[in-house]
Amino acid sequence: MSEFDDPTAQGIISQSRGPVRARVVGNTSISIRALGPNHRTRLLKHLLSLEAEDRFLRFGYVANDGQIRSYVERLDFVNDAVFGVFNHRLHIVAMAHLAIYKAPGGAPVGEFGVSVAPSLRGQGIGGRLYERAALHARNEGVEVLQIQALAGNAPMLAIARKRGATVHRHGAESEAYLKLPRPDLESRLQEIIETYWADLHYSLAAQSRIWLGLLQGFQVVRSRAIKAGKICSP
Ligand SMILES: CC(C)(COP(=O)(O)OP(=O)(O)OC[C@H]1O[C@@H](n2cnc3c(N)ncnc32)[C@H](O)[C@@H]1OP(=O)(O)O)[C@@H](O)C(=O)NCCC(=O)NCCS
Numbered sequence: 087m088s089e090f091d092d093p094t095a096q097g098i099i100s101q102s103r104g105p106v107r108a109r110v111v112g113n114t115s116i117s118i119r120a121l122g123p124n125h126r127t128r129l130l131k132h133l134l135s136l137e138a139e140d141r142f143l144r145f146g147y148v149a150n151d152g153q154i155r156s157y158v159e160r161l162d163f164v165n166d167a168v169f170g171v172f173n174h175r176l177h178i179v180a181m182a183h184l185a186i187y188k189a190p191g192g193a194p195v196g197e198f199g200v201s202v203a204p205s206l207r208g209q210g211i212g213g214r215l216y217e218r219a220a221l222h223a224r225n226e227g228v229e230v231l232q233i234q235a236l237a238g239n240a241p242m243l244a245i246a247r248k249r250g251a252t253v254h255r256h257g258a259e260s261e262a263y264l265k266l267p268r269p270d271l272e273s274r275l276q277e278i279i280e281t282y283w284a285d286l287h288y289s290l291a292a293q294s295r296i297w298l299g300l301l302q303g304f305q306v307v308r309s310r311a312i313k314a315g316k317i318c319s320p
Pocket residue numbers: 140143144145198199200201202203206207208209210211212213214234235239240241242244245248
């Protein structure tokens with residue numbers, strides 16, 4: 087397991103005793119943060135950690151490191167939305183990109199792409215990222231959320247179908263379309279609350295890491311002082 091995959095408790099991914107509002111998926115609670123340009127480095131690390139097969143599933147071709155770097159550099163955090171799940175080390179272990187295309191005179195269309203660290207799959211994280219992106223897309227006035235996936239990408243298509251999307255197959259590729267309801271007060275409030283709790287959850291995890299670091303530093307100084315005291319004592 088790489089350090090990026092570590093699903094240890096006490097982090098943003100934590101066991102279900104974690105923060106009250108974190109969404110519980112199976113036995114695991116996760117919180118999903120909306121990301122910004124300051125997360126590019128961590129997004130890049132997550133994407134570069136994907137093996138060739140996953141890069142193929144994610145991008146439709148085996149993206150090399152340079153292509154992934156350029157994709158991350160080009161991410162548009164103003165018109166699009168990027169969501170991430172962090173582990174207790176505050177590394178990104180899953181991300182979703184919601185691209186929003188505004189056609190003149192028509193309703194905007196959303197396109198969804200996602201990746202989850204291999205060791206954390208099958209726990210509902212991909213599905214939660216899809217729901218989070220759909221909520222944001224709905225609140226942005228998007229009427230249809232699309233996914234372009236390889237026809238053999240059973241987990242991705244299962245996620246979309248389970249949430250009501252229609253899937254059309256064209257040879258080796260499939261397109262999933264999820265019709266979104268119009269935004270309302272409840273959907274807007276839900277997004278505000280989810281954003282608030284995810285940010286709070288992240289701040290708590292970041293603070294506890296700082297305290298842990300200080301505590302570890304203090305322990306080192308303390309044990310050195312004890313050792314020195316023993317050497318110097320008569
Ligand atoms: C697709 C991906 C994001 C799924 O992430 P995940 O966290 O494992 O997804 P979830 O756990 O939420 O859901 C996976 C679903 O697929 C189902 N599934 C898994 N393997 C399956 C298979 N071979 N056949 C049918 N369904 C399958 C699971 O049962 C689960 O459905 P459930 O919620 O009804 O149980 C992840 O596999 C990934 O990162 N793949 C590489 C990149 C990629 O393919 N991106 C999608 C294209 S944009």
